[in-house]
Amino acid sequence: MNSTFIPQEFHYRLHWRARTARPGGHPTRTAGGAADFRGYVPFMQNPNPRHIDLRASLRSVPHQLMVRSYHERGAIAVVAIVDLSASMHFAGASEKRELAADIAASIAWSATRGGDAFGLIACDDSLRGDLFEPLSSRRGVAAEVRDKLMQSTPLAKGANALPLAASQLRAKRSLVFLISDFHLEESLITQTITSLAAHDVVPLVLWDSAEYEDLPKWGWARVSDMETGGERSLFLRPRLTEQIKSAYAERRARIVTLCKQAGARTPFFIQDKFNAELLTRHLLEAH
Amino acid sequence: MNHFLQNAGFELPGWLLLLPLALLPLLLRGHAEFPYPAIANLPMDTLSLWLERAWRACGALAIAAIVMGLSSPFWGEQTIERIGRGAHIMIVLDRSASMNDDFANQPADGSASKMAAARRVLQDFVSKSREDLLGMVIFSTSPILVAPLGGDREAVLAALSATEAGGMGFTAVARGLAMALDYYENKPVTGARAVLLVSDGAAHLDSKTQDTLRVMFKKQGASLYWIYLRSAGGASLKDKPEEGQEDAYPEYALHQYFASLGVNYKAYEAENPQAVALAMADIAQLKNLPVRYQEAASRHDLSGFFYLLACLCSCALLALHLTEIRQWKVPA
The missing domain is CATH 3.40.50.410 (von Willebrand factor, type A domain)
Structure with a gap:
């Protein structure tokens, strides 16, 4: 019984969003980060000035400041x-x-x-x-x-x-x-x-x-x-x-x-x- | 089938105690098996199933057959009805001194003793009767066995030749007959039994001897032919002696006694060699009555058959063993 371990790495992808707070590589339901675009939200919901989207703000009725929100990537x-x-x-x-x-x-x-x-x-x-x-x-x-x-x-x-x-x-x-x-x-x-x-x-x-x-x-x-x-x-x-x-x-x-x-x-x-x-x-x- | 079973048996039934060993192949699981993850995935295969059953059955049968073979079964000892053709003839020849005398009617061409005439005719008779079993007893004062009942004609002929030496002593008819009848004892009745008494005179039999002889004749079922060589001046069997003179004529008394035996009896009164020859020819006709009898056929030893069966089963097992897979994994 040869117990030398030769690791083989494979990759997996989820087709669901994980609920996790731990940072990692999989899509989660947690808002945050800058990878998975989730949608536009009013500025007050996600007060991050770096994600202010002027076009979305102009499109909104009544006008208000919109920001892009993202899903966090997490570990499972x-x-x-x-x-x-x-x-x-x-x-x-x-x-x-x-x-x-x-x-x-x-x-x-x-x-x-x-x-x-x-x-x-x-x-x-x-x-x-x-x-x-x-x-x-x-x-x-x-x-x-x-x-x-x-x-x-x-x-x-x-x-x-x-x-x-x-x-x-x-x-x-x-x-x-x-x-x-x-x-x-x-x-x-x-x-x-x-x-x-x-x-x-x-x-x-x-x-x-x-x-x-x-x-x-x-x-x-x-x-x-x-x-x-x-x-x-x-x-x-x-x-x-x-x-x-x-x-x-x-x-x-x-x-x-x-x-x-x-x-x-x-x-x-x-x-x-x-x-x-x-x-x-x-x-x-x-x- | 019933008949078959009645005649079957075992020589050494003790070995049959080992018969339960035949169950071993059916119960034991000692054979090589390959571990397999899940036989439920394997299709049911009828051929394989029956092969397995045949394998077990062959093993059981082989052991059972060996045990059966060891116990030496036999079949047979059955009786077969046969029809006998030849006769079993015991010649009881008188060698008393009186046999050296001439016949009553002297032949023209010289003297011929009764013994010589009887010898010549008997020799002729013995040489001709190919199908018969012959035996011979001679008697004078006491009976002497010459040849037991069998196919040995040479012995009988030699005994007849030996009578040239001449006779002596008295006439012990009863003991001669008793000895002759003794040779039928324990012999299968494969042909007509005939006692051929050749004598020229007789003796008085007491009632005890008469009874014994009567029983023996009945038991053996033998016919009796008496060739009475009448001496010169001897009494004829047909003439009834006068009242009160019976003791003087023992021949007549013996004739009467023989007739009362209840078996086939015939007396020939011969006064010359030609008459003896005629009497013998007559007897040769009479004795060839076919006889139905039961003969025990020798039993068949069946152990050979069982050993053959065991051998065949073992061969089948060997063949199956040779087809067995030694290695499950096919070497790459």
Whole structure:
């Protein structure tokens, strides 16, 4: 387990205005600053002589002195919620837990670089207090978070505490990255995202190519479910591998539908390797 | 099916105690498995499902078949109805001294003892009867077994040749017959049973011996043919002796006793070698009555079948094992 931390920075953009007093890079509802034009207001509402607009003053009826008002730019809280159920310990083309740790660290890195606070909540069947990272803007938080996740020991099978993660968040709208493989029951997915309705949720779906794409071509294999312990016999052959692929394509579409229905952003699917550039593109494009 | 089960059984049923071992493949989960994040996403595949079931069934069947094989099951010991064609003939030959005498009617071309005539005819008879089982007992004072009932004609012929040495002693008819009948004991009735008594005289049988012989004849179901070589001056079987003179004619008493046995009995009174030959020809006709009898077919050992089944199951298991994937991740 190589724990050298190579930070990958991605950029994110909000399509909502944050309520924050902390200076930062995101649009807020707070009046002030000189970046986001908000509108014209009477001088007495914003008595800043540097923003007096003569044209707006002349346009006003009855005439009064108008000034340009702006929205402040502020910092937000960025939280990574990590699913640590047994299935997240799958190792195929890559180790899912390592991938999750990398992504969490990358989020922490990107957030703190942008002046935002970062916090980590890990869940299995209970909230993992030992892995909890309160909101902070410390510089070293990314590496710390990565080490924490890499050194965590699996304690439970499921991910039933995911809906409880919302209780660990502050009431103000935050940007929440939900890192999971989404091999969960549909009701749990919906419940989790619904519980985070106050926040801007970006589901990050971790899938491994060994799960459904790079399957052995021929042969008989028995697989056991990492969470439920159930068994399945698979006589792999081209027809079955096609079926598995199409089942995963369906599952993918289903996850997208569920997330969007529950009010989250379009999920971002990560296979084997985390590419921050692609995530940036996804976050800047999709809503 | 019922008939089949009635005739089936196990040689070593103790091994069957191991039969519950066959449940192991159905219950145990010791095989290699690949961890998979969520099997709920995998499509249900009928072929794979049945392959798994077949794998378990093969394992169970292989163990069950080996246990069955070890317990040596058999099927059979059934009885088959057959129709016997040959006869089982015990020749009971008198070798008393009187056999050396001539016949009553002297032949023109020289002397021929009764023994010589009987020998010649019997040798001829033995050589011709290919389908029959033959045995021979000779008796004088006491009976001597010459050849037990079987296919060994050489022994019988040799015994007949040996009678050239000449006879001696008395006539123990009853003991000779009893010994002959003893050789039918515990033999399957695959043909008509006939006791061929060749003698020239008789002896008085006491009532106890009579009863014993009667029981033995009944039990063995043997026919009796008596070739009575009448001596010169000997009494005929047909002539009833005068009142009070019965003891002087034991032949007649014996004839009466044989007739009362309740089995197939026929007496031939031969006064010359030609008559003996005729009597033998007659007997050769009579003895070939077909006989229905039940024969126990040898049982079939089924363990080979079970071992074959176990072998086939093991082969199937091996084949399945060979198709198993060793490595889930395809090396890049």
